[in-house]
Amino acid sequence: MKEKFIRPVRIAIIMLIPVLFASISLLALYNLQVIKTDYYAEEAMKTVMSTETVQSSRGNILDRYGRLLVSNRISYNITIDRLRLVEGKKPNETILELIDCVTGHGKQYTDTLPISLSAPYSYTKMTDIQKRRLDNYIEHFDLGENISAADLMAYFREHYSIPADFTEQQARLAAGVRYELETRDLFNTSDYYFTEDINSALIALLAEKSFPGVSVKTSSVREYHTAYAAHVLGRTGLMDEEEYAYYKTLGYPMNAIIGKDGAEKAFEEYLHGVDGKRVTVSTSSGDIVNTYYKDEPRAGNNVTLTLDIFCQQVAEDSLKNKIEQINQERIVQFEEDKKSGKTDKDEPILAEGGAVAVIKVDSGELLALASYPSYNLSTFSEDYSSLLSNSLAPLYNRATQGTYSPGSTFKLVTATAGLQEGIVQVGTKIHDKGIIDEYEGYSYKCWIYPGSHGDISVKEAIQVSCNYYFYVVGSSVGIDKLSSYAAAYGLGQPTGIEIYEETGVLASRSYKERVIGEKWYVGDTLQASIGQSYNLFTPLQLASYAATIASNGTRYSTHLLKTVKSYDGSSTVYEYQPRVLSTVNAGKDYFDAIHEGMLMASLYGSASYAFGNYNIKVASKTGTAQVKADDENNAVFIAFAPYDKPEIAVAVVVEKGAAGWRLADVAKEIFDYYFTSKEKSSEGENIIVP
Structure with missing residues (x-):
């Protein structure tokens, strides 16, 4: 049998291939570990820090013998991120569907736009706060102080890109929520809770629907352990503009809950706690690597009344x-x-x-x-x-x-x-x-x-x-x-x-x-x-x-x-x-x-x-x-x-x-x-x- 002759050049090439790959790997490793060590270390260590306010617990109210009259419980509330809502597909349709979900579960939602719900549109009776907010809105967009309700609704249709096939009532509903969201952003007023204190069935439905910009957040709300003494105990609620003008001087955030009347208002300085600041550290890929309090929330004090x-x-x-x-x-x-x-x-x-x-x-x-x-x-x-x-x-x-x-x-x-x-x-x-x-x-x-x-x-x-x-x-x-x-x-x-x-x-x-x-x-x-x-x-x-x-x-x-x-x-x-x-x-x-x-x-x-x-x-x-x-x-x-x-x-x-x-x-x-x-x-x- 005749033997094949293998040329020395081929042998050399075959032997050089693994050497070449090894060299490339070594060069890459060298580049990673030596030349660009700092660069890649910085990339690996890049993190995102976000800070959120942690609501403090309001103090309890008790009677003279220590009987609990008012305390706190967790409330689940629907909030809307305006930018994410608008960036999503069909924000106005999303609002109508959200309204249907909420009202279908027997809940009301917040709409303070003082315009009738159906045409012919007219201004409704306004509180001082509603009038001030509407006047500020009209002035901000230079709409003319005498603009009619009908003309303002026409502006809303264009400004909020409300579809032409929306009925007049649907347009009003969508405009009401868009107005709520925009005025709070423009004038830096209190947070907008679309609906408060929802049940687990509605929470599950919202999770299933996954509306863009719509989320459920928790807050602390008052729980009453007696049906008596309503006028004495009083209520709590979000601040209006006039109240905020005072309480911001005391360091209150815009969305703080305050006593509105009765003992809740009279003893606000004792009952109100101090909100905390929680920092969340996550990687660029979204993995949370650390959570800590920048400022610990401090609960309010407990107030004992003379009441029996x-x-x-x-x-x-x-x-x-x-x-x-x-x-x-x-x-x-x-x-x-x-x-x-x-x-x-x-x-x-x-x-x-x-x-x-x-x-x-x-x-x-x-x-x-x-x-x-x-x-x-x-x-x-x-x-x-x-x-x-x-x-x-x-x-x-x-x-x-x-x-x-x-x-x-x-x-x-x-x-x-x-x-x-x-x-x-x-x-x-x-x-x-x-x-x-x-x-x-x-x-x-x-x-x-x-x-x-x-x-x-x-x-x-x-x-x-x-x-x-x-x-x-x-x-x-x-x-x-x-x-x-x-x-x-x-x-x-x-x-x-x-x-x-x-x-x-x-x-x-x-x-x-x-x-x-x-x-x-x-x-x-x-x-x-x-x-x-x-x-x-x-x-x-x-x-x-x-x-x-x-x-x-x-x-x-x-x-x-x-x-x-x-x-x-x-x-x-x-x-x-x-x-x-x-x-x-x-x-x-x-x-x-x-x-x-x-x-x-x-x-x-x-x-x-x-x-x-x-x-x-x-x-x-x-x-x-x-x-x-x-x-x-x-x-x-x-x-x-x-x-x-x-x-x-x-x-x-x-x-x-x-x-x-x-x-x-x-x-x-x-x-x-x-x-x-x-x-x-x-x-x-x-x-x-x-």
């Missing part, structure tokens, strides 16, 4: 039941009168609302502050429209904002002034003539006229509420000194409470001349002496007045704040100390006489049906205040107990309640709870209220 929530429940329920009882009786009577022809009216006059205040005599602590009608904080958002349209104004806190003529409860001021100024002594008798008619064209009658109470002392005058006695004493004291004593009692004055209150009106010479523009007459003094004239006081002021009488003239600042502790309870941040606002300058013997007159009113007067055989001695005074000649009178009742060693004072007011004595059993139910109820808890007990 069970006492609050008794006050609210008793007041509600009393008003319903009065109205039911009137409806029955009206139907009877209608059948018999005794009335030609179309409907009965009904009691409309009322309030109760309960105060600890020796400190000014508020145990209960009830207003009727009320509302449920847990369903406030859902109920908001109906609450606003309710003619009885359930959002109105009658206990601190309602002002009422005190009626005969004011006679205790006149008694104090008469005794201290030496007009009468404890044993002085005044003969009740029934009527004062010495002033030309005017006469002032005792309620018993044409009868008479005969010769009567200050104690007896309080018991039977003799108008004539207090006319005589009041006219002798004079309006200047009378109003001075009333002010010392806190009537027509700030009570010191931390939530918003009206100060009312104290009848005086200066008030009539300054406000009414008329001269003060003796007849005005007579009317003021029995609680009429211009006197208008809040139920809280009346309760403070009763407590001041009970404490022999020491008026404490009323207050809701008891203590503030750190979120974990480890330290006390603040503890309230009782504060005296004023002192009524009158002798103890005079207060003893007033107390005795109030006791006699409870035992033998019109309130005896409630307290005549009661196991605790109660000092009380009724008041019936005329509002209009053809309308029912307002009813007023004040009391304190026990008579010999006062602990708490109560004031009850019912609009169109007719007579003060009818309210005595409301106070009685509160006394029943406070002095005998087994539901009273010891200090430190921590119970979630059902």
Whole structure:
């Protein structure tokens, strides 16, 4: 066999190939590890750092016995990233589909564009915030301050590229959301939550749909553990522009949740925590390599109120039941009168609302502050429209904002002034003539006229509420000194409470001349002496007045704040100390006489049906205040107990309640709870209220 001859050149080439590949590899490795070491190291270590705000927990609110009233829970909210929405396909169609998803699950969404939802387009009623935002938008895009709603919608169609085949209503819906998103970006206002507090089913649907720019974020929302004390506890919410102008000076971010009213607002400085900053470090490929807090979030402090929530429940329920009882009786009577022809009216006059205040005599602590009608904080958002349209104004806190003529409860001021100024002594008798008619064209009658109470002392005058006695004493004291004593009692004055209150009106010479523009007459003094004239006081002021009488003239600042502790309870941040606002300058013997007159009113007067055989001695005074000649009178009742060693004072007011004595059993139910109820808890007990 002939052998093949292999040329040396081929052998050399074959041998050089692996050497060449090895050399190339070595060169590449050298280039990587030596020449471009720094370059590739930098590329490998390139990371992206993002910072996000971590919402702090708001402090809890508890009652005086540690019962949890308000806390926090996690809420899932829909947010929209405007840029990602617009960069996605068909953003307007996405908005309509998102609206369908949300409304299909029974949720509402945020659309504050003040234009009607269908053509012909018109501007709707605006809040100050809505108008300011719309004006800013129109000015920013130079649309003309007089642009019509129809022309603005035409602009929206073009500006937001809303398809021509959208109906007018669809165009309005899409424009509303686009407007919300754009105005918040343009004017740097609060974050836009499309929908808040959604359920797991809607979360799953959104995950399935995967809308561009739409995501679900968590936040902390308030959870209420009681259906009572709505006006006292108050609400939280996002800031409007005016609120932000103030709170940004305190370092609040635009999307911070603040207290809007009640205790939530009054104690914002304690309840509000400090948000944290969390940094996430990820590689250029998106892998997270580290997460850390730049600033740790700090929870707000826990606020303990002076309220006893069970006492609050008794006050609210008793007041509600009393008003319903009065109205039911009137409806029955009206139907009877209608059948018999005794009335030609179309409907009965009904009691409309009322309030109760309960105060600890020796400190000014508020145990209960009830207003009727009320509302449920847990369903406030859902109920908001109906609450606003309710003619009885359930959002109105009658206990601190309602002002009422005190009626005969004011006679205790006149008694104090008469005794201290030496007009009468404890044993002085005044003969009740029934009527004062010495002033030309005017006469002032005792309620018993044409009868008479005969010769009567200050104690007896309080018991039977003799108008004539207090006319005589009041006219002798004079309006200047009378109003001075009333002010010392806190009537027509700030009570010191931390939530918003009206100060009312104290009848005086200066008030009539300054406000009414008329001269003060003796007849005005007579009317003021029995609680009429211009006197208008809040139920809280009346309760403070009763407590001041009970404490022999020491008026404490009323207050809701008891203590503030750190979120974990480890330290006390603040503890309230009782504060005296004023002192009524009158002798103890005079207060003893007033107390005795109030006791006699409870035992033998019109309130005896409630307290005549009661196991605790109660000092009380009724008041019936005329509002209009053809309308029912307002009813007023004040009391304190026990008579010999006062602990708490109560004031009850019912609009169109007719007579003060009818309210005595409301106070009685509160006394029943406070002095005998087994539901009273010891200090430190921590119970979630059902």
